[in-house]
Amino acid sequence: MSNEPKKQKKEVTRRQFLAYTLGGTGGFLAASMIVPMVRFAVDPLLQDKGESEFVKVIALDKLSDEPVSVPFKMLQKDGWVEEEVDLTAWITKNASGQVQALSPICKHLGCTVNWNTEKKYPNQYFCPCHGAHYEKNGKNLAIATAPLDEYEVKIQDNYVYLGKLGPNTKVTT
Amino acid sequence: MKFSEWNEADWLSLQLYFDTCILPITALSGLEAPWQMKHALERLRDALDTVEVPFKGRTVTMPAVQYRIADEHLFVQQIAGIASNCKASGFKYVIAISAANELLNLSIPNVDLLLVNPDKSTSLKLVGELWQKQD
Numbered sequence: 655m656s657n658e659p660k661k662q663k664k665e666v667t668r669r670q671f672l673a674y675t676l677g678g679t680g681g682f683l684a685a686s687m688i689v690p691m692v693r694f695a696v697d698p699l700l701q702d703k704g705e706s707e708f709v710k711v712i713a714l715d716k717l718s719d720e721p722v723s724v725p726f727k728m729l730q731k732d733g734w735v736e737e738e739v740d741l742t743a744w745i746t747k748n749a750s751g752q753v754q755a756l757s758p759i760c761k762h763l764g765c766t767v768n769w770n771t772e773k774k775y776p777n778q779y780f781c782p783c784h785g786a787h788y789e790k791n792g793k794n795l796a797i798a799t800a801p802l803d804e805y806e807v808k809i810q811d812n813y814v815y816l817g818k819l820g821p822n823t824k825v826t827t
Numbered sequence: 828m829k830f831s832e833w834n835e836a837d838w839l840s841l842q843l844y845f846d847t848c849i850l851p852i853t854a855l856s857g858l859e860a861p862w863q864m865k866h867a868l869e870r871l872r873d874a875l876d877t878v879e880v881p882f883k884g885r886t887v888t889m890p891a892v893q894y895r896i897a898d899e900h901l902f903v904q905q906i907a908g909i910a911s912n913c914k915a916s917g918f919k920y921v922i923a924i925s926a927a928n929e930l931l932n933l934s935i936p937n938v939d940l941l942l943v944n945p946d947k948s949t950s951l952k953l954v955g956e957l958w959q960k961q962d
């Protein structure tokens with residue numbers, strides 16, 4: 655990709671890293687000025703509001719009705735800071751070929767949900783933190799008050815491309 | 828979430844959901860060259876990522892304990908004391924995370940789980956088991 659950032663994810667200068675490596679001093683102050691609110695844990699606010707960028711993530715023929723967890727990298731802007739972040743989406747393709755890519759971030763308080771890992775809730779997404787669970791299309795069933803967010807999807811040359819994260823469009827509340 | 832992401836009002840309303848304190852331990856001796864310290868911090872950051880990312884909504888990461896006291900007994904006492912205080916402040920669980928292999932077989936009172944250089948799947952399994960066992 656032409657806009658692939660030079661910066662490595664593992665750089666020591668990442669703000670969040672400083673927040674704990676420097677303890678209560680400089681890193682703490684820098685981080686607290688920029689990331690002040692708990693709601694950032696679950697809201698897809700940190701992505702740039704500008705032109706949507708799409709990232710190639712998986713071949714269409716690798717998808718089925720069973721959700722697969724697909725890791726990908728995306729450039730995100732937060733104020734003046736641009737950072738390549740590691741993301742994951744749960745992606746499905748239904749019988750009519752429609753692709754949906756869900757964020758794994760629980761809409762309760764931001765833990766990561768997994769597919770079909772809890773015996774009590776077969777074929778659902780489950781959050782290990784406080785037990786929120788969701789249907790395959792992301793519809794929230796308990797604890798969380800909103801459905802899982804959804805990535806914009808574009809299909810090109812039999813590949814799935816993901817764009818911005820936004821509210822779930824398949825679930826009506 | 829990290830301690831630095833909180834303000835008072837949010838903490839008061841959400842504390843009940845954040846019952847697990849993460850205590851990062853860098854365990855530097857002070858003998859390291861600056862670049863070795865940087866690598867130690869990067870390894871610690873990677874170890875922390877295995878718990879902080881999947882369990883962001885139930886854990887609070889505290890500032891790191893950066894240096895270790897050479898006397899192992901005193902060092903264990905120091906960490907145990909911090910963990911005890913975390914519990915006294917309201918946390919139910921304390922998870923200590925380090926990238927320093929010297930900590931591998933330590934048993935630290937008041938620490939419910941010690942993860943040294945864990946990979947993603949180990950952290951997912953052990954943290955999940957910790958909560959399931961005691962919830």
Ligand code: FES
Pocket residue numbers: 760761762763764765781782783784785786797798884885
């Ligand atoms: S963060 Fe998922 S249930 Fe609370």
